[in-house]
Amino acid sequence: MESAVPAFVGYTEMATNLVADDLLKVPTPIGKLEDFIQYFGGPESEDPANITIDVDELMTGTTTTGYKVTLALDKPNMSKHILYHAIKHFYANGGGKCYIVSIGKLTDSISKASIDEGIDLIGNEDTPTMIVVPEAIHLSQTEFDSTNQKMINQAATMKDRFAIMDTRITTVPKSPSSVVDDTKTAIDNIPADGAIRRFGAVYYPHLLTSYSYAFDFEALTIGTHRTIVDGVDTPPDNDQSGVALSTLKNTASAMYNNIKAEYAKYSIVLPPSAAMAGVYSRVDRDRGVWKAPANVGVMDVIKPMVSVARAEQDVLNVNSDTGKSVNAILSVPGYGTVVMGGRTLDGNDNEWKYVNVRRFFSVVEESIKKSTSWALFEPNTASTWVKVKAMIESFLYRQWRDGALAGATPEEAFEVKIGLGPTMNSVDILEGRMIVEIGMAVARPAEFIVLRFEQMMQTS
Numbered sequence: 001m002e003s004a005v006p007a008f009v010g011y012t013e014m015a016t017n018l019v020a021d022d023l024l025k026v027p028t029p030i031g032k033l034e035d036f037i038q039y040f041g042g043p044e045s046e047d048p049a050n051i052t053i054d055v056d057e058l059m060t061g062t063t064t065t066g067y068k069v070t071l072a073l074d075k076p077n078m079s080k081h082i083l084y085h086a087i088k089h090f091y092a093n094g095g096g097k098c099y100i101v102s103i104g105k106l107t108d109s110i111s112k113a114s115i116d117e118g119i120d121l122i123g124n125e126d127t128p129t130m131i132v133v134p135e136a137i138h139l140s141q142t143e144f145d146s147t148n149q150k151m152i153n154q155a156a157t158m159k160d161r162f163a164i165m166d167t168r169i170t171t172v173p174k175s176p177s178s179v180v181d182d183t184k185t186a187i188d189n190i191p192a193d194g195a196i197r198r199f200g201a202v203y204y205p206h207l208l209t210s211y212s213y214a215f216d217f218e219a220l221t222i223g224t225h226r227t228i229v230d231g232v233d234t235p236p237d238n239d240q241s242g243v244a245l246s247t248l249k250n251t252a253s254a255m256y257n258n259i260k261a262e263y264a265k266y267s268i269v270l271p272p273s274a275a276m277a278g279v280y281s282r283v284d285r286d287r288g289v290w291k292a293p294a295n296v297g298v299m300d301v302i303k304p305m306v307s308v309a310r311a312e313q314d315v316l317n318v319n320s321d322t323g324k325s326v327n328a329i330l331s332v333p334g335y336g337t338v339v340m341g342g343r344t345l346d347g348n349d350n351e352w353k354y355v356n357v358r359r360f361f362s363v364v365e366e367s368i369k370k371s372t373s374w375a376l377f378e379p380n381t382a383s384t385w386v387k388v389k390a391m392i393e394s395f396l397y398r399q400w401r402d403g404a405l406a407g408a409t410p411e412e413a414f415e416v417k418i419g420l421g422p423t424m425n426s427v428d429i430l431e432g433r434m435i436v437e438i439g440m441a442v443a444r445p446a447e448f449i450v451l452r453f454e455q456m457m458q459t460s
Contacts, residue, residue, distance in 0.1 A: 004129060005129050007098065008134070010405070011104045011110065012041055012083060023102060027099045028099060030084075030099075044214060055259065067254070071266060081106045083135060090274045092351075093276075134274050137166055138230070156198075156199040165200055166273045170182055179312045198358050200344065201343065201344050203339070205305045208301065213268060214269070262332060275299075275301070279298065289356065304330065323347065325353065326345025327343060337361065371390050382420075389418050389436075396416070408442050412441065413439065418434070
């Protein structure tokens with residue numbers, strides 16, 4: 001079984017394979033970003049009315065000495081359809097196969113009803129192992145809570161998938177209480193039942209990516225052009241106000257290049273869930289699903305939108321009040337942007353607090369179910385039990401050998417029980433039940449490194 005196959009729900013430019021809209025509301029597997037572009041299109045073009053470009057040309061006498069370019073974005077009115085960018089971030093971080101559920105076009109408003117329908121469609125698919133809905137951050141708080149609950153409830157019910165969730169907001173600039181307040185937007189209304197919340201994880205904060213807004217840059221125009229001559233605002237001799245950048249490129253290349261350099265500083269902010277789906281995929285492929293998806297870099301990120309301090313991270317990691325953990329993404333000097341949390345939302349449960357443990361159990365359970373399906377309607381006798389036990393033990397031995405299970409010997413790492421007496425009685429056999437009990441000692445991550453020092457007395 002493939003361990004890392006996320007399903008993304010969101011809005012796309014198109015949803016077409018053979019005829020228009022034949023992929024709309026159809027869970028569709030893809031393997032690379034080019035597939036997404038082929039079937040679902042690109043990003044939503046930004047309205048040029050949502051950006052203003054003002055230029056102060058600094059002059060000494062008649063000589064231009066520099067330019068001060070001021071860009072302003074009308075962010076509340078910018079596109080909220082971010083699925084294309086999220087998929088791009090997923091693949092930049094190591095993503096592979098995934099499912100796309102297009103629930104509408106870029107001309108549609110983001111709707112909880114449509115998102116709910118998309119999540120239900122994922123529930124009809126057997127292959128996905130993760131659920132990701134990056135555009136949910138643009139719902140109201142009540143709707144956002146409901147969406148998160150729907151995602152994690154599906155994962156807990158089906159037990160073969162995992163919900164990767166975001167906080168609804170990241171407050172910038174940070175205040176003394178904003179980190180806690182931001183994370184509450186994701187965890188306050190998650191079900192209290194640990195049996196449910198262990199099937200999901202939340203990541204914080206949102207990330208400033210290296211992706212540009214989808215403006216037609218050459219078609220943008222100058223708002224105001226002023227000349228500041230020897231410190232005095234003076235009407236320009238050659239006013240470029242209202243001139244398109246495509247024209248400016250040929251007539252005033254120095255000004256154009258300064259505008260382009262300033263424009264490059266403005267990048268898209270994305271919630272981290274799609275990137276984390278890519279990280280899960282990369283870690284699963286490079287190391288195995290049993291390796292915690294933490295202490296690894298997040299690609300195509302300039303920086304997290306806020307810096308989470310050590311004391312704040314400790315509270316997010318182990319919250320004694322709520323029992324719900326949130327995983328921090330930090331900017332680490334010398335390493336870039338790094339995931340520094342690997343806990344499920346059931347962060348205070350010793351059995352299920354780690355993402356990799358929960359996901360490993362899901363993968364093992366599904367893999368064994370599928371690999372033993374041949375035993376359906378076979379005689380429920382000792383000869384069949386021996387074959388089933390041998391197959392499961394062979395699979396678990398490989399997991400132990402790869403490092404997924406703890407123990408110096410296979411006997412210490414796992415055990416498989418099946419048969420009349422150990423797992424079944426005569427009634428079970430009469431009613432057609434073949435019961436297998438499997439125990440595993442899953443290797444847990446070293447989440448904390450404790451160093452002890454002592455000062456030795458001089459001996460010579």
